[in-house]
Amino acid sequence: MSTPRCSLPDIVGGEEMRRRRRRKRYALSGLKWHKTDLTWSVHSYPSRSSVSPDQVKGLLAHALKAWSDAAPLNFRQLPGDGEAGGDIRVSFASLLHNDGYPFDGPGGTLAHAFFPGIDEVSGDTHFDDHETWSYGGTNLQ
Numbered sequence: 001m002s003t004p005r006c007s008l009p010d011i012v013g014g015e016e017m018r019r020r021r022r023r024k025r026y027a028l029s030g031l032k033w034h035k036t037d038l039t040w041s042v043h044s045y046p047s048r049s050s051v052s053p054d055q056v057k058g059l060l061a062h063a064l065k066a067w068s069d070a071a072p073l074n075f076r077q078l079p080g081d082g083e084a085g086g087d088i089r090v091s092f093a094s095l096l097h098n099d100g101y102p103f104d105g106p107g108g109t110l111a112h113a114f115f116p117g118i119d120e121v122s123g124d125t126h127f128d129d130h131e132t133w134s135y136g137g138t139n140l141q
């Protein structure tokens with residue numbers, strides 16, 4: 001239970017309900033993208049990072065390629081940081097960050113994302129800037 005995980009809250013209920021829900025690693029919302037060519041940009045980076053923004057963008061591109069390899073979606077990064085919009089806006093944020101889903105400091109919730117759709121925030125993905133991010137032995141924070 002103390003292992004960090006995505007931002008779904010713990011389920012309180014009977015053992016059978018907990019066992020069934022633990023097997024579920026994703027949520028089906030019924031929402032979907034209404035196009036197959038999607039754009040993305042990074043609006044902020046880990047604030048205490050020793051890793052370059054290019055490395056962060058490289059990791060995101062790798063993750064999105066895994067997605068596009070498995071689904072009929074194409075992802076294109078928009079040039080520029082911060083002011084670039086796009087369908088999926090990625091940011092690293094702490095605690096209250098103006099979306100009604102505050103992060104909780106180190107540990108606990110690591111990240112969250114909004115379901116696809118046509119809303120302004122659809123697809124936006126937020127990472128908790130209080131976490132120590134790492135990849136391949138390189139600390140991202």
Ligand SMILES: [Zn+2]
Nearest residue numbers: 097099101126
């Ligand atoms: Zn958020």
